[in-house]
Amino acid sequence: MFRDQHGWQREYEKRDSLFIHDGNPLRPHPLLTLGNHSNDFFDSRAIIADETLLREATADLTEIFLKQCQDPLKVHGVVGPKTGATKLAEFISIRLFAQTHINCFWASPAKTENQGVKSMVFAPEEHRLLPRSRVLLCDDVLNTAGSVEMAGTATMNAGATVLPFILVLVNRSTLTEVNGKKIIALINRATPTCTPEECLKNGLCSLGSKAIRPKEGENWKLLTADY
Ligand SMILES: [Zn+2]
Numbered sequence: 410m411f412r413d414q415h416g417w418q419r420e421y422e423k424r425d426s427l428f429i430h431d432g433n434p435l436r437p438h439p440l441l442t443l444g445n446h447s448n449d450f451f452d453s454r455a456i457i458a459d460e461t462l463l464r465e466a467t468a469d470l471t472e473i474f475l476k477q478c479q480d481p482l483k484v485h486g487v488v489g490p491k492t493g494a495t496k497l498a499e500f501i502s503i504r505l506f507a508q509t510h511i512n513c514f515w516a517s518p519a520k521t522e523n524q525g526v527k528s529m530v531f532a533p534e535e536h537r538l539l540p541r542s543r544v545l546l547c548d549d550v551l552n553t554a555g556s557v558e559m560a561g562t563a564t565m566n567a568g569a570t571v572l573p574f575i576l577v578l579v580n581r582s583t584l585t586e587v588n589g590k591k592i593i594a595l596i597n598r599a600t601p602t603c604t605p606e607e608c609l610k611n612g613l614c615s616l617g618s619k620a621i622r623p624k625e626g627e628n629w630k631l632l633t634a635d636y
Contacts, residue, residue, distance in 0.1 A: 540568035
């Protein structure tokens, strides 16, 4: 292992990729994808952009997975949702190939919306790889498991079997598994979230702090500025 959980958390902190609210009401707080509010947030973009570091993270993550998986030879491919987990899926597949010497493909479906219904779709060249294959799911940060579950559904709809594991860099949920799939993470850091109504009653909203989407526009700078 290159780093333990604390070591990996330090890498996020070093890159200002872990935000923890200091209680100052002038400072905004994170608004999550499904609408809940939170006091802290992991942003994996800086880690993913650093290929050397991502290779080390992938090596550690794969090592933890191999200790828990009885038969890694069963993995035919790795699927991670676009764009956060595209490189991660590729690097895990390379790592598994190095361990098993059995070809392992990777694919990265993209979110789409049709008449208000969100789902994920594979590119045609990826779609051809999936029928009758056994696939491992991955994601950069797991908050609600919404995206990775959507990727899993798309994978099954393409005729593949989804293996009972989800590999993630950071597990921010209190979950240890999602629909029978065990979560394997480099960092386990459950973060309490609350609904906008709860936040207005007892949370940072009640103090006058604004809830904003961390990855939109210049919002990360607003979260981490001096107040
Ligand atoms: Zn709030």
